Amino acid sequence: MASFILRKAEPKDVSDILRLIKELAKFEEMEDQVILTEKDLLEDGFGDHPFYHCIVADVPKQHQSADSHVIIGFAMYYFTYDPWIGKLLYLEDFYVMKEFRGFGIGSEILKKLSQTAVRTRCSSMHFIVAEWNKPSIDFYKRRGASDLSLEEGWRLFKIDKQNLLKLLAKC
């Protein structure tokens, strides 16, 4: 299978984007954590100030997936800021459907993201990977990524809405 195109996601793609988000979450054994809806994706990605950007991988109809999909991969990203080095590109999700792996689609997506990062003068691309996900860690390390948690001791923290509200009540 040779042909695929990478393009900017459009509002009509939100159904496929959500499907792929859930597939990736299932792989991470976190499918029940996805509460995002198509409506959220539409509002948050295609308004005046989008919260995210998305690239999708599109195959011709004759190469559609076993369950008839032509959008078979995606990457969701946004821009962040490091007060020491400036703009960064943050890769939130990156996924290619299993039956379409090994054709260079993932590499092309990553190349496109890196081009975007360089073009918009970002000094770095950041993302998180689960430490048990050895194939992905190897994929990224082969491309020069470094593990900041291991090398510099950074730990990612989170505070959810319930505790945010408690925090506000205390002050």
Place this chain on the structure above:
Amino acid sequence: MDFTIRAATLEDCKDISRMILELAEYEKASDQVKITQRDLEQDGFSKNPFFHGIIAEVPEHHKSREGHTKVGYSLYFYTYSSWKGRAVYMEDLYVMPEFRGKGIGKALMSKVSQLGLAAGCTQLNFTVLDWNKSSLDFYLKQGCWDVTSDLGYHCMRCEGDALEHLAQGDL
């Protein structure tokens, strides 16, 4: 002690730049700060800012030993979780050492939480260095949890030559 928490303005960039350097020194990495006051002005106060700032200010009679009234800050920006939607990322949180223990850090974090919730965010994320015990304790007390420890997520980075090579499609 009296203090006010307010949104940062263009005029605050000089003090924000000063405090960024102080925080970098505390993290033993001041040689890594490349961003200047001018970069902050351009990146934070144009039509599409890459970050937002909050300042903690004390009255003139409580100014610091070197005569500063702007004694703490937080830098944050909006991100997106493909599982939960809108999120806020607290990039920096800092209070000058002589003004600690007076609730200023908590008040800054509370303001970021308020703004995040108002913008429809369901989580506040940030990173902490594993040796920074006093910060780790402060955050755990606020109800935060360590995603790196609990879920094994590692922060990864791709920058410099590696980013350029990736953009060119070299392996």
